[in-house]
Amino acid sequence: MKRLISQGYQTVWQLIVGRRSSPLQRMHLAFLFFAALVGLASAVFNLALALTSPHHNGALLVFSSIVIWMWYRARWHGEARRMAWWLCLLTLFVILPLNWLFNQGMQGPTLMFFLMAAAYALGVMPHDGWQRRLVLMGFVVMPLLLLMLENANPHWIAPYSERVGQALDLGVSYLLNVAILIVIVSGHMVRIQREQQRSASYAAQLETLARLDSLTGLLNHGAFHAELQSRLPDIAKGKPYVLLSCDLDYFKHLNDTYGHPYGDEVIRTFAGLLRQTAEEAGGVAGRCGGEEFAVLLSTGLEQAKAFDRQLRVLCHDHCMRHGAIRFSSGLASAVPGETIPRWTERVDRALYMAKAAGRNRLATCDTSISPLNDWPSVT
Structure with missing residues (x-):
């Protein structure tokens, strides 16, 4: 039974992230897939507890559909880097600002989602170029702008109707962010292990080459x-x-x-x-x-x-x-x-x-x- 469960898990995981993907691509694909699930779960949760407006829940469903499409393009058409860029823009400048306005602002869970999205962007965006600088600057500036906006116009943000709803919203959001964090950290750990293995292999090759004569291959x-x-x-x-x-x-x-x-x-x-x-x-x-x-x-x-x-x-x-x-x-x-x-x-x-x-x-x-x-x- 355990073996069947393990095989089933491996099959589902390979379907999500692919067999031959690099550790970075696997983390990206896993994040896309689970981000879509988080958006869907948030819409259902908010709708069930009437925490946010129907328009916000509809926006979350649209967001989940778009992210699933991004996952499909990255998984089956090799557009991982392009989809990572578009997801960062969509999350940073559309979804999370809307979530801030419709999901209780600084009292709600949006800051946690900003933090997880920034951790994702740090891992998948190229290490050089204007795109990375723009995204990282956005994750620093956008939450500060939203805090200033809410402080200047507190009536724009609908407060929680009761403390129980706030506790449930923050608790579930925390668990969702922990799940996202596990996906991100696991992806980075796999990358680190892969790089360590590669470094050890290169070191062994260099050690061997250092012992050999370059012309004959005999010991020097x-x-x-x-x-x-x-x-x-x-x-x-x-x-x-x-x-x-x-x-x-x-x-x-x-x-x-x-x-x-x-x-x-x-x-x-x-x-x-x-x-x-x-x-x-x-x-x-x-x-x-x-x-x-x-x-x-x-x-x-x-x-x-x-x-x-x-x-x-x-x-x-x-x-x-x-x-x-x-x-x-x-x-x-x-x-x-x-x-x-x-x-x-x-x-x-x-x-x-x-x-x-x-x-x-x-x-x-x-x-x-x-x-x-x-x-x-x-x-």
């Missing part, structure tokens, strides 16, 4: 070193880690000979192959600057050497327009208690050894260099 220098730092507790417990540094061979020659766009293509291609190989091995890859890359592997030296060989095979198989990508590598295992700068220094020393020995080869900080003289040269 800072993010990769943060990854190294985060593994120090595991290293202290004896878990094996290996750091592999790769530097593209003769990259300046490629840039100078074939142009920087081709150089960027080489970097992106190598980064893609490096990411693929690292993900398969459960490692983390990053671009440490220029044509230099690094991989953190949770393996021993022999598995890291196999990783290097696999990467070279991929580079050879994905031969580019001007030859296969060739690179030199330096390798070093983590040592418990060693600092990150000391570890990377040993890796860099191994990389320099590989370059000094002729490039296109792997070296470690504590073993001999492994030549790869049978690989094709870059053309």
Whole structure:
């Protein structure tokens, strides 16, 4: 039973405000719909208790009909902003002044309705432009003018015939204004929640982008070193880690000979192959600057050497327009208690050894260099 009631409520609510409307449009549509109901309820209530003249009740019924038409145009024809503007004008300069004159002026509930209408206008009117300034100025000036008018001509306002009628009118009007206020505040709360979710999503995206290299999509220098730092507790417990540094061979020659766009293509291609190989091995890859890359592997030296060989095979198989990508590598295992700068220094020393020995080869900080003289040269 509760489920059926909930589904029925959701169906009616979606009929009123739509499925794909923004939070602002939903608040506007809900306000229009309930404003029409409030006008209708006020006319019936005033008529039943004979609180106001039949002409005023007729004006309320006309107002309700116009607002329902506005809701229809905003809901089904996408004219939410235009209808918000016309509703503010109609409420500010026609309905509420008439309600003031025919519904006991300052003794009646009109000031409460002015306040709710102003809260609505603040939410739906554009944040810049003359329309917003005009409407907000009107909600400040119009009640003051009506108060001055009533003070100068009190005989224009018909008083309540009895205190019971005044109490009922003010009590019901208060409840209606609370209902309107709930609609307005709920709409603003949904907007705030939606904006918070959007801000959190953008913040997460920015945080991710701040960690990635813009050209390759790999971790940038800072993010990769943060990854190294985060593994120090595991290293202290004896878990094996290996750091592999790769530097593209003769990259300046490629840039100078074939142009920087081709150089960027080489970097992106190598980064893609490096990411693929690292993900398969459960490692983390990053671009440490220029044509230099690094991989953190949770393996021993022999598995890291196999990783290097696999990467070279991929580079050879994905031969580019001007030859296969060739690179030199330096390798070093983590040592418990060693600092990150000391570890990377040993890796860099191994990389320099590989370059000094002729490039296109792997070296470690504590073993001999492994030549790869049978690989094709870059053309």
